[in-house]
Amino acid sequence: MKNYLFISLSLLILFHFHCSTSNSKEMEAEVMTDTNYGYFRWHNSIRDGYVVVDTKVFKDPSGCHGDYNCSSQEHIKKMANLRPSDPSMAIPLKVGEYYAMTKLRYGDVSFFRCKTSDLKIYHGFQFKDPYDPKNPTVPYTSETCQFLKEDKVVCPSIKISKKNIQEINITEDEIREKSISFRHLLESNIILSTISLFYCGPISSQVDFISVEDRRY
Incomplete structure (x- = not known):
């Protein structure tokens, strides 16, 4: 049975x-x-581990007041786990210009040699430094991605034309920063936390070594 x-x-x-x-x-x-649509696509070129992409796409960044308070108006939200066996995720968008905010998490789990990396990516805008609560964002006009800090990247806005594809490609790069992480021990699910402790050990490496590239077809 x-x-x-x-x-x-x-x-x-x-x-x-x-x-x-x-x-x-x-x-x-x-x-x-359909000539009214194109694609915004993610592609993971890292051979080991996985990349979790959580993207929010919207039309107007002027209402953004921080990473967790950005565009309360209509938006498109997509999440995907990009493994080497299934490395791409595509979001169909109508012709036009878009902005986005992405949380990207990388993980590679091997016995007692676990490592993670987190990035935040702003597409087409960035927050002013110092922060201005009345006018918090500034447009990003470059055609290439640029690191603001070890774990923050700004990329071009998403410009969709008829049948085109705009892609963010994720690859390995030089290590920018490395630290010790206990995050895998703080999982809300006690079973996952126990498995992580047994497999990864009491600590894991948190590294920032991912490169992002904006490409258009």
């Missing part, structure tokens, strides 16, 4: 995965034949 349930569950998962993949490909083909 247990074997039967296991086989049934496995088939159900495979069926769901196949359907999700098919729907995604069909949507991609449909959008690229």
Whole structure:
């Protein structure tokens, strides 16, 4: 009976995965034949570990007042786990100019040699330094991405034209900063925290070594 349930569950998962993949490909083909749309795409070129991308895309950055208070108006939000086996995520957008804020987390779990890295990416704008509460943002007009700090990057705005693709490519770079992290021990899920402790040990390396590149096709 247990074997039967296991086989049934496995088939159900495979069926769901196949359907999700098919729907995604069909949507991609449909959008690229519609001249009113283009793509904003993420691509992970790091061979080991995984990259979790959490992106919020919006039209007007003037209402941003910090990383967690940006564009309360209509926006598009997408999240994906980009592993080497499935490295891309594409967001279909209508023709026009967009701004975005992205939280990017990298993780590579190997026995007692775990490492993580976190980046925040601003697309098309950045916060003023020093911060001005009445006019907090300033447009970013360069056509290349630039590091503001070890863990903060600013990239060009998202400009969608007919059937074009604007892509952020993630690659390895030189280590900019390295520190010791206990974050994996503070998981809200006690089971995950216990597994992390057993597998990663009491500490892990938190490094900033990711490079981001804006490309257009």
